[in-house]
Amino acid sequence: MNWAARAVEKLPEVTALDKSYEYSGKVVIVGAGPSGLAAAKILERNQIDYLILEATDRFGGRLKKDTTLADFPIDLGAEWIHSDPIVLNKIKGVAGNTIEEDLVPYHLKSGAKWDGVKIKEVSKAELDFRYRFLPESKFKSSTWYDFVEENLAKSVKSKIHFNSAVTSIDYSEDEVIVKTVGGKAYEADRVLVTVSVGVLKSKSIEFTPALDGKKKKAIAAIHFRPGLKVALKFSDTFYHNAIECASNSGERVYYDIAFGKESESHVLGFLCTGEESRRYIEYSSDEALVQVLLEELDQMYTGRATRLFTGEYRIERWSEYEYTRGTWTQAFEENPNHLRHLNRPLNNKVFFAGEINDPYRQMGVPGAILSGYHSIDRLLSAP
Ligand SMILES: Cc1cc2nc3c(=O)[nH]c(=O)nc-3n(C[C@H](O)[C@H](O)[C@H](O)COP(=O)(O)OP(=O)(O)OC[C@H]3O[C@@H](n4cnc5c(N)ncnc54)[C@H](O)[C@@H]3O)c2cc1C
Secondary structure, eight states: OOHHHHHHHTSOSOOGGGOOOOOOSEEEEEOOSHHHHHHHHHHHHTTOEEEEEOSSSSSOTTOOEESSSSSSOEESSOOEEOSOTHHHHHHHTOOSSOOOSOEEEOOOSOEEEEOSSOEEEOOHHHHHHHHHHSOOEEESSSOHHHHHIIIIITTTGGGEEOSOOEEEEEOSSSSEEEEETTSOEEEESEEEEOOOHHHHHTTOSEEESOOOHHHHHHHHHSOOOOEEEEEEEESSOOSOSEEEEOOSSSOEEEEETTTTSSOOOEEEEEEEESGGGHHHHTOSSHHHHHHHHHHHHHHHTTTHHHHHEEEEEEEEOGGGSTTTOSSOOOGGGSOHHHHHHHHOOBTTTEEEOSGGGOTTOOOHHHHHHHHHHHHHHHHHHOO
């Protein structure tokens, strides 16, 4: 059975979307990424009093789109649907197997491997095998950001307080007091924290009483990959659909962002995660980083990258952002005890959600959203 089919088997039959709740208290959600927005959608549907505190000036978290580099919108954060697209229906609460979204099956026609010296073609048999094992897809003319905006954010946007980074959560009394930068205080009966593990690791949110040893240990142990994403625009396509580069940790890949899209733009992505990414992230200027990538591509494709580069690019150094601090976590790589301790609520007043807290072990955005549904169900049902 392939990975995607196994992931579908783990999907819940019922989510918070299928239930109704009566709760008379006030809820504060920390973070307007996919999981915070999913939780908010449930509160909105059930007319529960809530607000969302978001550190930045936008919603979406690790989802971001660019509409200016190419003739189609580009995902600068999450991009692929890693499992069976049926997961999109589950997120929307739609029954059946018919997917409304127009998707591109990510079944590559060409691929290469780069060991730093030689570029080697990947056989069609290997490309076919990879697709059978992990049949990923992408949105054809939209993005993950659009999907989340349409299906989650639209109905809850008005409840987001932007530029409101949470600095402390005091759950020592009956009411929970949540403070933001600048000292503004919000009272809540229950709080849902959806920030990334990277943000929890940074200890920029102070909990009172302090988190216990097991939770602290879990936060320290869970691996949050550093990484960056770059999009480079060329006047023509000279590259394979994907070029996998040798890496000591995580992944390092160049890939045709326009693959399967109806597009006349030539945009090559670069995604690097894990320790290897630090050497790219640390380039002090964008120009220096782009130069290094062009040199790498010139070696692979005998000078064509520099010749065909239009000078336009986008760079997202995800691990450098204060309210992200990395790329993603993968629950299947982690110790289940750590996951359990991370997910444990504090005095049934402060709950946790987000990609790593997904009990159904999906990956990325779907996992984050399903965790939002799951954790808000726990929060509303707790004694
Ligand atoms: C480069 C990259 C590529 C990726 N590729 C894919 C992919 O192809 N497919 C896929 O499914 N997933 C992918 N992911 C992972 C996916 O983006 C995440 O799984 C998903 O965004 C997690 O959602 P979340 O709500 O748990 O956290 P986030 O998206 O991190 O949202 C958390 C929110 O909390 C806010 N916040 C943080 N600190 C505070 C604070 N102190 N106070 C208030 N608000 C705060 C943040 O600003 C953010 O809005 C990728 C991620 C990156 C970075």
